[in-house]
Amino acid sequence: MRESQVKRTPSEPLLQRIVKILLDRREASLVILLAIMLVPIVARSPQFLSLDNINRILNDISILSIVAIGEFFVILSNGIDLTVGSIIAFSGMASGMLNEAYPNVPVVLILLLGIGIGAAMGSLNGLLVAYGKIPPIITTLGTMSIYRGMTFVLSKGTWVTAHEMTTTFIGFPRRTFLGISALIWMAVIVIALTYYFSRHTRPGREIYAIGGNATAAKFVGVNEKRTRFMVFVISGTLFGFAGSLWTARYASAVNEMATGFEMQAVAACVLGGVNFAGGAGAIPGVVLGALFLGVLNNALPVVYLSTFYQTLVQGMVVLLALIINTVVDQRKTRKLLAQRRAR
Amino acid sequence: MAETLLTIRDLTKFFPGIKALDNVHLTVRAGEVHALIGENGAGKSTLVKILTGVYFPTGGTITMEGRELAFKNALDAQHAGIVAIHQEASMFLELSVTENIFMGHHLRHPKTKRLDWKGMRERTRELLDQLELPIDGDTLVKNLSVAQRHMVEIAKALSLHAKIVIMDEPTSALTTREVEDLYRIVRQLRAEGRAIIFISHKFEEIFQICDYFTVLRDGQYIGEGFIKDTTTDRIIRMMIGRNIDHMFPKKDPKIGEEILTVENLSQLGAFQDVSFSLHKGEILGFFGLVGAGRSEVMRTIFGIDRRSGGTVRIDGKPFVPKGPHEAMAKGIGFVPEDRQRQGVILSMSIGNNITIVQLDSLCKMGITNAKRELEVTRTYGEKMEIKAAGWHVDADTLSGGNQQKVVLAKWIGTNPRILILDEPTKGIDVATKAAVHEFVSEMASQGIAVMLVSSELPEILGMSDRVVVMHEGDVTAIFEREELQEEAIMRAALGETKEARRA
Numbered sequence: 001m002r003e004s005q006v007k008r009t010p011s012e013p014l015l016q017r018i019v020k021i022l023l024d025r026r027e028a029s030l031v032i033l034l035a036i037m038l039v040p041i042v043a044r045s046p047q048f049l050s051l052d053n054i055n056r057i058l059n060d061i062s063i064l065s066i067v068a069i070g071e072f073f074v075i076l077s078n079g080i081d082l083t084v085g086s087i088i089a090f091s092g093m094a095s096g097m098l099n100e101a102y103p104n105v106p107v108v109l110i111l112l113l114g115i116g117i118g119a120a121m122g123s124l125n126g127l128l129v130a131y132g133k134i135p136p137i138i139t140t141l142g143t144m145s146i147y148r149g150m151t152f153v154l155s156k157g158t159w160v161t162a163h164e165m166t167t168t169f170i171g172f173p174r175r176t177f178l179g180i181s182a183l184i185w186m187a188v189i190v191i192a193l194t195y196y197f198s199r200h201t202r203p204g205r206e207i208y209a210i211g212g213n214a215t216a217a218k219f220v221g222v223n224e225k226r227t228r229f230m231v232f233v234i235s236g237t238l239f240g241f242a243g244s245l246w247t248a249r250y251a252s253a254v255n256e257m258a259t260g261f262e263m264q265a266v267a268a269c270v271l272g273g274v275n276f277a278g279g280a281g282a283i284p285g286v287v288l289g290a291l292f293l294g295v296l297n298n299a300l301p302v303v304y305l306s307t308f309y310q311t312l313v314q315g316m317v318v319l320l321a322l323i324i325n326t327v328v329d330q331r332k333t334r335k336l337l338a339q340r341r342a343r
Numbered sequence: 344m345a346e347t348l349l350t351i352r353d354l355t356k357f358f359p360g361i362k363a364l365d366n367v368h369l370t371v372r373a374g375e376v377h378a379l380i381g382e383n384g385a386g387k388s389t390l391v392k393i394l395t396g397v398y399f400p401t402g403g404t405i406t407m408e409g410r411e412l413a414f415k416n417a418l419d420a421q422h423a424g425i426v427a428i429h430q431e432a433s434m435f436l437e438l439s440v441t442e443n444i445f446m447g448h449h450l451r452h453p454k455t456k457r458l459d460w461k462g463m464r465e466r467t468r469e470l471l472d473q474l475e476l477p478i479d480g481d482t483l484v485k486n487l488s489v490a491q492r493h494m495v496e497i498a499k500a501l502s503l504h505a506k507i508v509i510m511d512e513p514t515s516a517l518t519t520r521e522v523e524d525l526y527r528i529v530r531q532l533r534a535e536g537r538a539i540i541f542i543s544h545k546f547e548e549i550f551q552i553c554d555y556f557t558v559l560r561d562g563q564y565i566g567e568g569f570i571k572d573t574t575t576d577r578i579i580r581m582m583i584g585r586n587i588d589h590m591f592p593k594k595d596p597k598i599g600e601e602i603l604t605v606e607n608l609s610q611l612g613a614f615q616d617v618s619f620s621l622h623k624g625e626i627l628g629f630f631g632l633v634g635a636g637r638s639e640v641m642r643t644i645f646g647i648d649r650r651s652g653g654t655v656r657i658d659g660k661p662f663v664p665k666g667p668h669e670a671m672a673k674g675i676g677f678v679p680e681d682r683q684r685q686g687v688i689l690s691m692s693i694g695n696n697i698t699i700v701q702l703d704s705l706c707k708m709g710i711t712n713a714k715r716e717l718e719v720t721r722t723y724g725e726k727m728e729i730k731a732a733g734w735h736v737d738a739d740t741l742s743g744g745n746q747q748k749v750v751l752a753k754w755i756g757t758n759p760r761i762l763i764l765d766e767p768t769k770g771i772d773v774a775t776k777a778a779v780h781e782f783v784s785e786m787a788s789q790g791i792a793v794m795l796v797s798s799e800l801p802e803i804l805g806m807s808d809r810v811v812v813m814h815e816g817d818v819t820a821i822f823e824r825e826e827l828q829e830e831a832i833m834r835a836a837l838g839e840t841k842e843a844r845r846a
Binding site (some may be wrong): 199200202203205208209211212215216217218219220222223275279281 | 457
């Protein structure tokens with residue numbers, strides 16, 4: 001009798017369980033929203049769901065996904081990293097200049113350079129936050145300008161244009177493997193690795209602990225400083241990697257590149273159900289959030305919306321999605337409270 | 344007799360200006376439920392914090408199974424086998440039950456270091472089955488009831504192979520049925536040879552579940568013994584037996600007409616049918632244990648919380664405040680319990696803190712008059728004898744006692760007719776305490792009606808003209824000054840005299 005009560009879940013029909021799990025997760029409402037948004041778009045232009053266009057959207061969101069995942073870990077720890085655009089710019093500029101100066105250096109080394117730059121810049125952020133006890137928003141507000149300034153100093157204000165780079169470098173994001181572009185593969189690898197890290201390793205789970213309840217985390221022996229340092233190294237590394245990819249994909253490195261991109265990264269996280277106060281969220285949600293933004297960016301021209309209105313509509317849709325998310329959440333909490341009182 | 348598990352000798356803990364623990368002894372044996380008894384502020388929480396590695400003792404020894412222990416941090420205490428069931432503070436609400444149990448000691452694959460979720464889920468199920476809890480390990484903790492969260496914490500203690508489990512008021516938020524469940528688990532832990540340190544204010548449950556007791560008072564060890572050999576009376580006497588010192592400069596009251604009338608005031612889940620009256624120049628004490636609902640009553644009268652029923656009348660006219668501003672307009676001042684969070688704005692100067700409630704009268708067309716402001720600050724700051732480098736320094740540089748003086752100065756500046764003081768001397772040094780008492784008497788003698796909420800019996804006895812005693816949201820007694828008696832008040836606060844309620 002007791003036994004069956006404790007292990008009651010498997011006795012429910014499978015379908016019902018799947019529906020319940022879906023409804024339980026924040027990601028579910030995003031999927032539904034995405035579907036709702038697709039209806040008028042596809043009605044207007046059936047080509048939107050063609051393989052070609054899907055491929056284009058996925059290519060578009062690859063870099064955003066990588067960057068949003070970096071931001072995700074910082075937000076999860078109850079912080080924020082504003083250096084997204086600046087690290088992308090410096091790493092992207094360095095990558096472009098390396099390729100221009102030494103065309104024979106293999107692409108892998110250029111990517112490693114970007115990763116290394118990102119890790120170093122992220123470490124500085126992490127040091128200031130974890131050991132210098134400066135709030136993340138202040139720290140990264142400062143380093144954001146410093147890193148952007150370093151880009152100008154490095155490039156002396158000049159650009160690296162497509163014809164100054166090798167075709168191997170700027171062509172590699174479009175090289176396909178099993179019919180899928182290298183750029184998408186890069187994102188898939190990052191998603192898989194970070195998913196594993198966040199779910200199946202101890203440091204990964206400790207980020208959730210620090211962000212969810214720092215006091216309690218201390219009680220169970222989580223090293224707060226080390227964890228806070230680590231999240232910034234992770235985010236910096238991913239931003240640096242994204243910088244190299246950015247230069248290759250857009251075939252140019254300019255000083256102003258990726259300005260304001262941190263807002264897109266934060267938006268993807270928040271849309272994906274990541275708690276802005278830390279402690280809750282998951283990689284699949286973040287990727288869905290990036291996909292949502294990608295579809296939106298891609299769809300607005302399709303529905304013949306004037307470019308003047310695109311940013312405006314984008315902001316409104318994002319806000320609307322967040323409001324729906326919050327309302328659904330509050331409803332759930334209230335229902336739970338009512339249930340509890342009834343007991 | 345069972346073997347001794349934990350021995351504490353001469354444990355002492357000083358905080359600046361306060362002796363929180365003074366030569367405390369405690370002996371805990373395997374397989375016993377040990378009640379740790381004492382009033383609020385007797386030192387129970389400090390003792391628990393030392394045992395769980397949060398505080399470091401100033402002196403004394405802690406011996407467990409023959410080995411002397413010195414915890415450097417909370418983790419050390421857990422490894423030694425001492426685990427406290429904290430209330431919600433130590434849970435990760437957004438994470439699953441399984442993960443809450445294993446956070447900090449996750450099971451991992453020996454080689455790859457990959458987290459062994461399957462193993463952890465299985466172990467969780469075992470633990471929950473062992474405790475006969477119908478909870479799914481994958482549920483997020485935020486979706487559990489308070490009682491279920493307690494059970495999960497207990498499961499966590501089991502997963503840590505705890506030898507001593509400390510439960511601090513574990514039943515305070517539970518329903519009767521949930522309490523039964525908890526008792527069942529406590530008995531099970533005891534049968535397994537673990538020891539439970541059980542902190543509770545409820546005598547009924549102490550006599551029902553505990554085997555042995557130790558009483559603390561004012562940070563000192565008072566006595567111990569077997570529950571079956573004692574009575575409620577004897578324990579109450581041990582809890583309160585002390586002298587009232589001359590800290591209470593009570594002036595002869597000149598009690599005037601009734602100013603505030605409260606009838607059947609209720610707030611769902613916090614308090615019900617609270618009735619009393621307050622007169623000009625009177626100090627009306629409110630006594631009860633933590634969670635009796637006294638602060639909630641005050642907050643409702645002041646318009647911070649909404650009532651669910653009942654009436655409040657000021658000067659005979661019904662008063663239904665939409666917010667604190669309306670209460671303030673009626674001449675009510677409120678010095679809240681949580682000084683740091685509700686009373687003082689730490690990042691503002693002393694001057695700004697004092698003048699913030701009367702900015703309207705200090706402003707002309709929205710522009711503040713700095714000279715006037717300084718004048719007001721000086722008048723009331725000096726009256727309260729605030730010790731600070733200047734009126735411009737930030738409140739967070741002040742001691743707790745001086746911060747409290749700032750809050751009091753702020754409210755006298757508004758010339759209140761009714762002053763609500765919620766635990767005005769909590770956590771401040773003796774000298775400031777006396778100054779606060781002096782101030783309260785002074786206010787009353789000027790005809791201000793004072794409501795004094797306090798958990799310190801001597802303060803209540805020394806200051807009040809009448810005392811309202813509450814227990815779990817009910818008014819259990821109202822005493823006149825001449826019938827004030829420690830034992831009777833304590834009984835009422837413990838809910839022992841509910842039937843003997845006076846109108």
